Amino acid sequence: MDRRDFLKASSAASLLACFPASLSGIERDVQAGALERRSLGRTGEKLSIIGFGGIVVNQATAAQASSRVADAFAMGVNYFDVAPSYGNAEDMLGPALEPYRKRVFLACKTTERSKEGSRKELESSLRKMRTDHFDLYQLHAVNTREDVEQIFAPSGALETFVAARKEGKTRFIGFSAHSVEAALALMDRFDFDTILFPTNWATWNAGSFGPQVLAKAQSKQMGILALKAMARGPYGKEAARKYPKCWYEPLSEPEEALMGLRFTLSHPVTAAIPPGDENLFAMAVGLAARFTPLSEAEAQAIKEKAAKQEPLFKYPSWNG
Numbered sequence: 001m002d003r004r005d006f007l008k009a010s011s012a013a014s015l016l017a018c019f020p021a022s023l024s025g026i027e028r029d030v031q032a033g034a035l036e037r038r039s040l041g042r043t044g045e046k047l048s049i050i051g052f053g054g055i056v057v058n059q060a061t062a063a064q065a066s067s068r069v070a071d072a073f074a075m076g077v078n079y080f081d082v083a084p085s086y087g088n089a090e091d092m093l094g095p096a097l098e099p100y101r102k103r104v105f106l107a108c109k110t111t112e113r114s115k116e117g118s119r120k121e122l123e124s125s126l127r128k129m130r131t132d133h134f135d136l137y138q139l140h141a142v143n144t145r146e147d148v149e150q151i152f153a154p155s156g157a158l159e160t161f162v163a164a165r166k167e168g169k170t171r172f173i174g175f176s177a178h179s180v181e182a183a184l185a186l187m188d189r190f191d192f193d194t195i196l197f198p199t200n201w202a203t204w205n206a207g208s209f210g211p212q213v214l215a216k217a218q219s220k221q222m223g224i225l226a227l228k229a230m231a232r233g234p235y236g237k238e239a240a241r242k243y244p245k246c247w248y249e250p251l252s253e254p255e256e257a258l259m260g261l262r263f264t265l266s267h268p269v270t271a272a273i274p275p276g277d278e279n280l281f282a283m284a285v286g287l288a289a290r291f292t293p294l295s296e297a298e299a300q301a302i303k304e305k306a307a308k309q310e311p312l313f314k315y316p317s318w319n320g
Contacts, residue, residue, distance in 0.1 A: 023293060025218065026268050035076035035289055038270045040105075041223030043172055043193055045135070047079040047105055047271045050288045051225065054082030054089035055245050055276025057096065065092040068278055073100050075285050079271050081196075081225075082129065083109040083140055084121055086276075090128035098130045106131065109140035109176060110157065113150035118157040122164060136194055137161060137170035142186060143179040145318065152189055176227070180315040183213045192222060198313055199226040199272070201263040202233055205303045207311035218268055229264035229272040230257050230284060233310045245276040248312050252280065258287045263302055266294040 027039035029046060037046040052072050057065040069080075082093050097104065108125045112118040122137065139151060139161070151157045164170045174194030177183040183197055195217045203209040217224050232249045235241060243250055251257040261284060264272045274284035294302070 023266070023268055026270070033289055035285065036291060037076075037078070039223075040225075040270045041194060042221045043223055045105055045223075048077045049265055049271050049291065050077055050285050051079040051081055051271045051273040052077050052281070053273045053276050054080070054086045054093050056089075056278050056281050057092040058087035058089040058245065058276065060092050060278075062092065062095065065096040068281075069093070069096040069100065071282070072285065073104070075289075077285060078104045079107070080104055081107040081109070081273060082125075083111075084125060085109075085111055085140065090125060094129040094131075101131055105135045107136035107138060107174075108134045109138040111140045113147060113157050115155040115157060115159045118160040119163075122160060122169065126169065133168055134170045136172045136174050137164060138173075138194070138196060139175040139186070142175050142177045142182045143317075144182065145185075148182055148185045148189075151186075158190065172223075174223070174225075177213075178227075178313060179317050180209060180213055181318040184216060187216055187220060187222075191220070194223040194225060196225040196227060196273075198228040198231075199224075199264045199267055199269055200228040200231050200312065201260055201302050202231070202306045202309040203228070203311040203313045204263075205306035205311075206309055207314035209311065209313045209315040212315070214267060214269075224267075224269040226264045226267075226269045226272040228312060230260045230274050230280065231312050232256075233312050243275065243277045243280065246280075250275045250277070250280055254283060254287060257283060258290065259302065261287055262291060262294050262298075265291055266299070 029037040036049045038049055040047050056068055080097060082089050084090060110118045110121045112121050139157060142148060161173045165173060172193035174192050175186050176196035178198060183195060197213055199210050214224060230251045232251050235249045239249060251260045261272060274281045
């Protein structure tokens with residue numbers, strides 16, 4: 001192990017040792033039996049600790065989409081996130097969310113890396129979502145060096161984002177990533193408002209994946225949004241895939257799912273987006289109303305459980 005790798009490993013180890021993390025830096029609105037709301041970095045917004053991912057209404061009928069959105073809103077969900085890459089989710093979510101649009105925080109994303117492509121996708125998403133602006137527009141799934149360089153290049157996607165904020169077509173700018181290296185590189189090069197990143201019991205403990213990113217995002221006072229709280233890990237070769245909308249094996253038993261959610265929400269994150277399966281989403285909303293931060297003993301038990309699990313992501317993921 002060379003000196004650079006040693007320092008990386010040492011830094012990750014020290015961050016891992018700091019868990020359970022303090023929630024003192026987040027404003028929390030907590031009421032018994034209700035879905036907690038938390039401050040979103042420096043934005044001034046407060047979001048429900050469970051977000052509605054647009055995949056929940058992918059391939060739904062109009063009636064099903066309306067029902068799922070109405071139920072989520074009635075249960076206290078005020079954070080909705082969608083992307084053009086989620087099948088026909090925009091087509092379904094736009095009409096279903098329209099009656100609630102002024103009372104929710106709406107986020108959208110683009111995988112386009114060029115100025116022209118991202119502008120075209122932004123305008124399309126605004127039309128489909130029946131809104132004149134997004135509360136948050138995000139670079140979606142930034143994972144590679146090439147992604148980062150294309151985004152910041154002349155006529156890259158970031159130019160669209162900055163212009164859209166000036167035009168009032170988005171209030172805040174963020175990104176999602178599934179790579180520690182990409183997330184750190186993005187935060188080094190632009191003052192983003194939010195990050196959407198996997199914060200998962202197994203990847204954190206067994207993959208050294210996440211502590212570095214959350215520490216940097218928190219130091220920059222960014223809003224931290226979490227993916228994969230209810231992921232177990234990769235599907236085994238012989239595993240039955242009961243949830244077609246999940247490309248990974250989810251935590252589908254209530255007590256295990258609650259464990260995953262409690263792990264994630266015991267970190268200084270604002271909200272977690274559950275798997276896109278409608279039944280798992282509904283379960284997550286119900287479980288989150290029971291949220292309490294993990295004790296040190298519970299965190300240690302999860303660490304021991306994670307040691308036996310193959311994590312969905314590991315750090316480092318870039319070569320060289």
